[in-house]
Amino acid sequence: MSALPPGATIGILGGGQLGRMLALAAAELGFDTHVFTDEPDSPAARVSTAATVAAYDNEAALAAFAASVDAVTFEFENIPAATGEALLRAGKPVRPGPDCLAVAQDRLSEKRFFVEAGAPVGAYVAIDHLDQIGPALAELGGEAVLKTRRMGYDGKGQAWLRGAADAAGAWAAIGAAPAILEAKVPFVREVSVVAALGLDGSFAAYDLNENVHQAGILARTTVPASVSAATAKAAIAYTRAIMDRLDYVGVLAIEFFELADGALLTNEMAPRVHNSGHWTLDACAVSQFEQQIRAVAGWPLGDPARFCDVTMHNLLGEAAADWHALAQKPSSKLHLYGKRDARPGRKMGHFTELKPWPRG
Amino acid sequence: MSALPPGATIGILGGGQLGRMLALAAAELGFDTHVFTDEPDSPAARVSTAATVAAYDNEAALAAFAASVDAVTFEFENIPAATGEALLRAGKPVRPGPDCLAVAQDRLSEKRFFVEAGAPVGAYVAIDHLDQIGPALAELGGEAVLKTRRMGYDGKGQAWLRGAADAAGAWAAIGAAPAILEAKVPFVREVSVVAALGLDGSFAAYDLNENVHQAGILARTTVPASVSAATAKAAIAYTRAIMDRLDYVGVLAIEFFELADGALLTNEMAPRVHNSGHWTLDACAVSQFEQQIRAVAGWPLGDPARFCDVTMHNLLGEAAADWHALAQKPSSKLHLYGKRDARPGRKMGHFTELKPWPRG
Numbered sequence: 001m002s003a004l005p006p007g008a009t010i011g012i013l014g015g016g017q018l019g020r021m022l023a024l025a026a027a028e029l030g031f032d033t034h035v036f037t038d039e040p041d042s043p044a045a046r047v048s049t050a051a052t053v054a055a056y057d058n059e060a061a062l063a064a065f066a067a068s069v070d071a072v073t074f075e076f077e078n079i080p081a082a083t084g085e086a087l088l089r090a091g092k093p094v095r096p097g098p099d100c101l102a103v104a105q106d107r108l109s110e111k112r113f114f115v116e117a118g119a120p121v122g123a124y125v126a127i128d129h130l131d132q133i134g135p136a137l138a139e140l141g142g143e144a145v146l147k148t149r150r151m152g153y154d155g156k157g158q159a160w161l162r163g164a165a166d167a168a169g170a171w172a173a174i175g176a177a178p179a180i181l182e183a184k185v186p187f188v189r190e191v192s193v194v195a196a197l198g199l200d201g202s203f204a205a206y207d208l209n210e211n212v213h214q215a216g217i218l219a220r221t222t223v224p225a226s227v228s229a230a231t232a233k234a235a236i237a238y239t240r241a242i243m244d245r246l247d248y249v250g251v252l253a254i255e256f257f258e259l260a261d262g263a264l265l266t267n268e269m270a271p272r273v274h275n276s277g278h279w280t281l282d283a284c285a286v287s288q289f290e291q292q293i294r295a296v297a298g299w300p301l302g303d304p305a306r307f308c309d310v311t312m313h314n315l316l317g318e319a320a321a322d323w324h325a326l327a328q329k330p331s332s333k334l335h336l337y338g339k340r341d342a343r344p345g346r347k348m349g350h351f352t353e354l355k356p357w358p359r360g
Numbered sequence: 361m362s363a364l365p366p367g368a369t370i371g372i373l374g375g376g377q378l379g380r381m382l383a384l385a386a387a388e389l390g391f392d393t394h395v396f397t398d399e400p401d402s403p404a405a406r407v408s409t410a411a412t413v414a415a416y417d418n419e420a421a422l423a424a425f426a427a428s429v430d431a432v433t434f435e436f437e438n439i440p441a442a443t444g445e446a447l448l449r450a451g452k453p454v455r456p457g458p459d460c461l462a463v464a465q466d467r468l469s470e471k472r473f474f475v476e477a478g479a480p481v482g483a484y485v486a487i488d489h490l491d492q493i494g495p496a497l498a499e500l501g502g503e504a505v506l507k508t509r510r511m512g513y514d515g516k517g518q519a520w521l522r523g524a525a526d527a528a529g530a531w532a533a534i535g536a537a538p539a540i541l542e543a544k545v546p547f548v549r550e551v552s553v554v555a556a557l558g559l560d561g562s563f564a565a566y567d568l569n570e571n572v573h574q575a576g577i578l579a580r581t582t583v584p585a586s587v588s589a590a591t592a593k594a595a596i597a598y599t600r601a602i603m604d605r606l607d608y609v610g611v612l613a614i615e616f617f618e619l620a621d622g623a624l625l626t627n628e629m630a631p632r633v634h635n636s637g638h639w640t641l642d643a644c645a646v647s648q649f650e651q652q653i654r655a656v657a658g659w660p661l662g663d664p665a666r667f668c669d670v671t672m673h674n675l676l677g678e679a680a681a682d683w684h685a686l687a688q689k690p691s692s693k694l695h696l697y698g699k700r701d702a703r704p705g706r707k708m709g710h711f712t713e714l715k716p717w718p719r720g
Contacts, residue, residue, distance in 0.1 A: 006683055006696045006709075024384055027407045030683075030696025030709065047387045049406040282645060285693040285714050294687070303690040307716035308667050323366055323390075327654070330663040333645040336366045336390025349366075349390065354645050356667035357717045 003199075004070050004297040006030030009049070011069030011092070013056070013083065015042025017337035017347060018075035018273050021281070023048045025289035031297065036065045043338045044075070056083045066090035073250065073296045077104045077271050078151055095199075095249040095296045096271050103246065104271045107149045107180050117245045119238035119266040122257070123183040133167040133181060140183035146170045149178045158216060185265055187257035191225050193239040194277035196251045196291045198301040203243070204291065205236045206284065206304045209276040211255070217345060221276045221312045223283070231262045238266060246271075251292040253277060275347070279312040280304070282333045282352045309355040320348035331356065363559075364430050364657040366390030369409070371429030371452070373416070373443065375402025377697035377707060378435035378633050381641070383408045385649035391657065396425045403698045404435070416443045426450035433610065433656045437464045437631050438511055455559075455609040455656045456631050463606065464631045467509045467540050477605045479598040479626040482617070483543040493527040493541060500543035506530045509538045518576060545625055547617035551585050553599040554637035556611045556651045558661040563603070564651065565596045566644065566664045569636040571615070577705060581636045581672045583643070591622045598626060606631075611652040613637060635707070639672040640664070642693045642712045669715040680708035691716065 004010075010026045012019045015037025023033040023044050032049040035042065038056060045051035050068065054061035057080060066072075066086070071093045074084075084098030103113050114121050125136035127146065137144055148157035159170035161181075171179075190213065195205035210225035211218055225232070239254045246252075253274030255267040277288035286294075286302025294301055315326075320342060326334050329351070336349035364370075370386045372379045375397025383393040383404050392409040395402065398416060405411035410428065414421035417440060426432075426446070431453045434444075444458030463473050474481050485496035487506065497504055508517035519530035521541075531539075550573065555565035570585035571578055585592070599614045606612075613634030615627040637648035646654075646662025654661055675686075680702060686694050689711070696709035 003684060006680075007698065007700065020387070024387060024407075027380070027384060027698065028695055030698045032406055032698065046392055046409040047384075047407055285642060285691055285712075300684070300688045302687065303692070305691060305716075307691075307714060320366075324363060324660070327662065328660045331645055331665060331667075332663070335388055338367065338387065338390045338392065340367065352645075354667060356665075357719050359717050 003299050004031075007032070008070040008297065009034055009068060010293060010296060011036065011065060011072035011087075012044060012048070012075060013037075013072065013079050014075030015039045015044040015051075016075055017043055017339075019044030020047055020337060021278075021289045022073065022075060022273065022292060025287060026293045028290065029293060029297075031293065034065065034069050036061070041340070046338055056080050059086060062086045063090060066092050071095060071296050071298075073292060075272060077101055081105075093296075096246070096252070097249070100246050100248055100271045104269055105150055107147055107268070108178075110269060111180065113245070114242065114266045117238070117242045119242055120264065122185045122265045125181045127179040127181050130168060130171045130176070133161070133171060134164045136181045137161055137164055137167065140181060143184040144181045145184070146174055146179050146181050148174045149180060156216070185257045186259065187265070188260050189225070189227065189258040190255065190267075191227060191235060191258055191264075192253055192255045192274065192276040193235050194251060194253045194274055194280070194288050195236065195239050195243065196288075196295050196301050196304075197243045197248045198295050199249050199298040200300065202301050203240055204301040204304045205239065206277060206280055206288065207306050208232045208235055209279075211276050215345070217316065218275045218314055220314065221279060223279055223306065223310050227258060228262055231258060231264065235264055238264065242269065250295040251277070251288050275314065278335070278350050279310045279352050280306075281335070282354060283308050283310040308357055311353045311355075313351055313353070314347060315349040315351065317342050317344040317346055317348065323349075326351055329353070363659050364391075367392070368430040368657065369394055369428060370653060370656060371396065371425060371432035371447075372404060372408070372435060373397075373432065373439050374435030375399045375404040375411075376435055377403055377699075379404030380407055380697060381638075381649045382433065382435060382633065382652060385647060386653045388650065389653060389657075391653065394425060394429050396421070401700070406698055416440050419446060422446045423450060426452050431455060431656050431658075433652060435632060437461055441465075453656075456606070456612070457609070460606045460608055460631045464629055465510055467507055467628070468538075470629060471540065473605070474602065474626045477598070477602045479602055480624065482545045482625045485541045487539040487541050490528060490531045490536070493521070493531060494524045496541045497521055497524055497527065500541060503544040504541045505544070506534055506539050506541050508534045509540060516576070545617045546619065547625070548620050549585070549587065549618040550615065550627075551587060551595060551618055551624075552613055552615045552634065552636040553595050554611060554613045554634055554640070554648050555596065555599050555603065556648075556655050556661050556664075557603045557608045558655050559609050559658040560660065562661050563600055564661040564664045565599065566637060566640055566648065567666050568592045568595055569639075571636050575705070577676065578635045578674055580674065581639060583639055583666065583670050587618060588622055591618060591624065595624055598624065602629065610655040611637070611648050635674065638695070638710050639670045639712050640666075641695070642714060643668050643670040668717055671713045671715075673711055673713070674707060675709040675711065677702050677704040677706055677708065683709075686711055689713070
């Protein structure tokens with residue numbers, strides 16, 4: 001239960017923008033960082049104290065990494081379970097624990113876990129074979145989305161069906177892999193909760209995020225979300241129930257659909273810092289990235305209070321080429337991730353528009 | 361006049377906490393960083409993309425450094441002028457320019473420069489020999505502070521005199537070096553301005569800082585300062601006049617004494633980011649560190665608007681050992697600099713207490 005002192009080294013699995021922002025947050029608290037990634041010249045490695053470039057199943061590299069760090073976290077949930085276990089065997093805390101990854105890595109186990117935790121989910125059917133899709137689609141009302149159980153993010157591994165004729169194409173599109181078919185949800189709004197559980201069991205949730213996705217990728221997040229106090233309270237209670245049941249340590253994000261009557265359906269979780277929480281860097285004393293580092297280091301959680309209203313806009317692909325104009329927006333903070341190649345749809349950066357409260 | 365694109369490399373001379381916070385700010389804008397310092401295992405090098413550890417007059421190391429960066433800045437004003445000139449000869453912009461360093465490195469030339477720019481200063485006498493001190497002290501009213509002309513900071517190279525009997529001791533205490541003797545100023549308040557001039561000539565000033573020093577070292581800064589609007593306006597006007605006259609590019613801080621009638625005396629300047637501007641990290645969209653990186657990279661300056669009230673407290677020496685308690689303060693942001701050794705009086709970190717305005 002003891003807290004790592006400043007000067008300790010935080011290990012980060014993953015070299016992308018989330019790893020980069022985690023490394024920057026760790027530095028603000030006086031920690032050193034060591035990034036482990038399979039990507040040469042990664043965004044996170046360029047701001048970390050040390051970096052290892054190796055495959056996630058390279059046992060020698062993992063052993064050397066484990067020997068150099070005091071605790072480990074990760075920036076994405078598709079880390080092989082064996083990687084986390086190798087680090088645990090080396091005696092280093094991995095937070096959150098690999099068990100949480102196992103739940104989040106499979107959409108079917110995730111849905112079942114939500115239900116067990118008391119968080120409502122939309123109708124769905126597990127799909128293992130093409131010929132299950134037709135009957136399942138009929139059961140779900142004729143319109144549904146087929147999602148691979150594993151390795152999906154940012155709209156990847158998903159295909160919409162609007163009739164039985166779409167079954168074969170959708171099955172092929174997701175790679176004919178184990179999947180779930182989810183009924184179309186008539187939602188009025190997408191919201192998410194970003195929250196943390198500390199090693200001491202304390203809980204801290206940021207204010208609810210209202211999210212707009214385009215082509216399956218988050219486009220913007222606005223805080224405060226235009227939901228009722230009761231809906232916000234329910235979303236945070238579901239989140240806490242899920243985190244408690246996972247015996248979680250760290251930051252976790254859960255996405256919900258809000259229905260017309262204010263009820264929520266739990267969509268999916270990310271056992272890590274989340275794009276919909278990026279605004280916390282600029283509108284809170286303690287960001288989601290610092291909160292994650294605090295939890296990983298066994299520190300007390302920070303105050304998640306917000307001190308202005310805010311909208312966060314993602315910069316995808318060539319949108320980041322407008323940096324010169326974006327840098328001139330008043331009351332705005334630009335974040336660029338140092339990625340060399342602006343492929344279409346790639347998350348290159350984001351900016352927040354801050355809407356300060358009137359001066360008292 | 362062209363702006364460096366994200367992905368370019370910003371060179372930073374100096375490896376301390378200011379260099380560290382500059383490197384973190386550069387990373388947020390997508391820049392790589394290269395720190396040049398004579399200190400092994402420095403705070404700034406541990407968060408930078410590349411680091412060179414060499415003496416500031418190592419010509420081969422400077423040449424290699426120059427070849428690897430796109431523009432250069434520095435974290436402290438006592439960089440040898442020859443260092444900046446070597447980098448300029450290698451064809452790399454150094455911002456602010458070495459000329460500004462020359463003015464700031466000598467208290468006598470600095471005082472004269474302030475007067476030429478129209479900024480009032482307190483009474484002082486240049487001292488080159490011990491036997492000048494007695495008459496000068498009498499002229500200045502019998503109480504004065506003797507300061508070395510060069511290499512002074514954080515109260516170092518200073519000695520107070522309360523009578524002619526103190527002359528020999530004070531002269532010895534400052535190393536019998538060329539000095540100035542400054543009359544004691546009956547100030548009611550110490551304030552500072554942190555402002556930036558962009559490569560395009562644009563000017564941006566943060567709100568005035570009200571500073572409390574203890575034993576010659578900044579203890580805390582509160583914003584807003586309790587000065588009249590007229591006094592704040594005058595301080596910013598003096599700052600701008602000085603920066604314009606220096607043909608400055610980057611962030612500069614000027615410390616003033618406020619007298620009982622609201623008039624200001626210009627005390628000293630720092631041609632760099634400044635301890636009294638650290639609160640801008642947490643209470644502004646664009647911090648003084650980002651502002652400096654923007655100026656160095658030829659970007660438009662950012663909006664210096666503040667969105668809450670704030671007090672910044674320095675953590676000197678063992679004060680940083682209270683990190684566990686400090687981490688639990690609500691509405692507070694802790695910054696630790698990653699220094700290994702908490703020597704008495706050493707700047708180990710700071711924290712800001714944020715006082716949000718009431719929600720509208």
